[in-house]
Structure formats: C-alpha cells, structure tokens
Amino acid sequence: MSTSATDGALPDGFDWLSLDPEEEVVWAGNPHSSSLVPALVVGVPLSLVLVGIPIIVSAYLARENTEYVITTEALYKKRGVLSRDVKRVGFEKVQDTSYTQGFFGTQFGYGTVDISTAGGSGVELSFDSVGDPKRIQELVNERIRAREGRSSDEGESKGDVLEDILVELRAIRTAVEGPTDEGSDLDHADEEAVEVETDSPFVDGDDR
C-alpha cells in the first residue's frame, strides 16, 4: 500500500481517488484474502523450482494494489502494482448488476460483482473476488435508489416550476382581461402587456 496525505474521509493509499466536493465514500475494500488460495496452491509446490515465488508474490501484490470504492456518485476500481489503472462508472449509467460466486466463493464468502453499462458489450467494471458480493450488490442498488430519490426530492423539479409559471400566467391573464369586460379596455391592456414583455407570447395568446 502506498501511503499519502489523507484527506479526512479517505484512508491511506487513496490518493488515486479524486472526488467531487459533495461526493462521499460509502464503501471501500479490496479482494478477499481467500482469493490468494489458488496462487498459493499453485505457487507453493512450484517454489521448489523457484518459479512459484514470483507467482505468489505477484498475486499478493496484485491483491494489495487493487482497490474498490463505492461513493455516493459512482463506482471506482483501481488496479496496478507499478502502473495505475483507475476506472469509474457513474451510477446514472449502470444498467445491470450481477454477482457470481463459485464453489469456493460460496464457502469462503467472496464473489465477483459485475456492473454493466450501456457502453459496449456487457461488463464494464467488475469487483473481482470481493467479500460478501450480495451486500455489494445491495449497496449499489441502494445508492442508485438514493440518487434517483434525491434528484426528485431535492428542491423542485421542472414540473413544479412549470406549475408556478402556469399560476403566474393565469394571474397575468386575469390582470390583462381586467376587472371590466369592455372591449376597448381589453385591447388597451393587451397592448400594454406586449409593450412590457415582448418575449412572452403567452400574453397575446389568450383566447378572447
């Protein structure tokens, strides 16, 4: 793990992550330790002929240098021991989520979560051998849900604003039509309105 200046919410080693001001980390993790078992099974016997040691070391380093992060806005995956490969998928783009657990995965409680987006063919981002994949999928679902809810709950929607505009226009119309029903008065008010605001076609458009 590389260490760097923490920026409060993030633990060490997350210098690769650049978040928006209002973006918060919901979950962070890396591959399950049991995912090293295959490399050990292959590597330990082979270490007699020195080939095994690099296998074990590289598997270990790969695991240590892989980070998965879920924020309020997106999913991130960082890979690479010396290089650095960071992928981000925003929740608004997520189409399908799936998770797979093999035989060992179900025994040790790890699995792979796949996130597919509309771009290209199928899987865009996968959290490989991550602990408790079902919970990760639930988290992703929750976050998507929360974002959808927020976009409609927070403040007002276009619909609300349009409602307000309609209210105003009706008031304008009643104002334009005036308290009196004399035609001359009406015409006069109409002209006045057009002079005040030429941008507004609604004023002209009231059917008399």
Place this chain on the structure above:
Amino acid sequence: MTDDDATPVPEAVPVADDESVLWTGSPRLSAAAPAAVVGLLVAGIGLAVAVGPAATDALGLGVAALSVLVGASIPALSVLSLVNTRYVLTDRAASVKRGVVGRRVVRARLSMVENTASAQSATGALFGYGTVTLETAGGGVSFRRVDDPQAVRRLVDERTRGEREDEGASIPGTLDSWRAVRAEVRLLRTALER
C-alpha cells in the same frame, strides 16, 4: 397469477425492504426433456452394445452399468440446474439466480429496460409456457420456460409504463432555464398588476 407465486425468493437475491415482489418463478422441468432423451439414447446404445457385440460378460456388464450411469446423470444434472434457477420480479428490478454449487445472480433495473418480449414455441403455446426477455442497453435478463409469459411481460410493462410516462413527458430545457422563465413571468405579473 400462477402456482409459481408460492416459490419463495431465494436468499441469494437481494431485495430491499421497501421493494415489493411482484412475481417469482422457475423454469419448467420439461426443459430437461432434451437431456432426458439424450440420456435414454446413451443408456440404450450402451445396453445394446453390451448385449450385442460385447462378448465377455464382465465387459458387457461394465459397459451397461457405465452407460446407464451416464445416461441417468445427463438429465439429472439438467434437472438440478433447472431446480436451482429462480426468477424474481420486483417493482424495481428483475433478477435471475442460477447455479448449483456456486451461484450467479443477474439483476436488471426495470427503469433501464428498453424492450420486453415474450416468446412461445409451438409446444410452449400448447402447454402454456414461454420465455420472457427484458432487454436493457447493457444486456438484460431472460426468464426461460416460465408459466404464462404474457402475464409476466404485462407485469413488467405495467411497471415500466409509469416510468416511461415520466420520461416521455420529460420537459425539455434545464431546471435553471425554467426558473429564469418563472422569474420573468413573475416580474411580468407584478408589472401588470401595478
């Protein structure tokens, strides 16, 4: 709807607390019919070989036993995988859970579903089963060999229609521009009422 409604939601499929399950199902076991046919063929050929050309009794018995074993295991595996396949449709997403020893759960959000289709083969139409396919831009899920695919598809359509209307009636322009319009209209009103 169907008897399938009685099947419980498998614990592998995540369902949020405020999510309601509309339908659950699993593929019909008749999907294992081809495998059963293959199994029977294997067993039959093995027995025929054992009875016919196989001269020595020991060899004949061995071949017969092996062929019957293989012949039985082919449909058995097929049935196992079918029994372990579960389809769950909630008001928010469609999920498919598969796998005998491991498991694979695919979940597609209904709000992302682009197309729905239900297909019934000739035999499917006869016995009332078929396949429901929900396509998303990222792939999608399909419920294979379920009872009454039309009804399942209708369920999905009902759920997505509401969403569609929201999207279909989506207002062009940004919220900010509409707010600006509202401000202008308010000014106009105050100017008029003065």
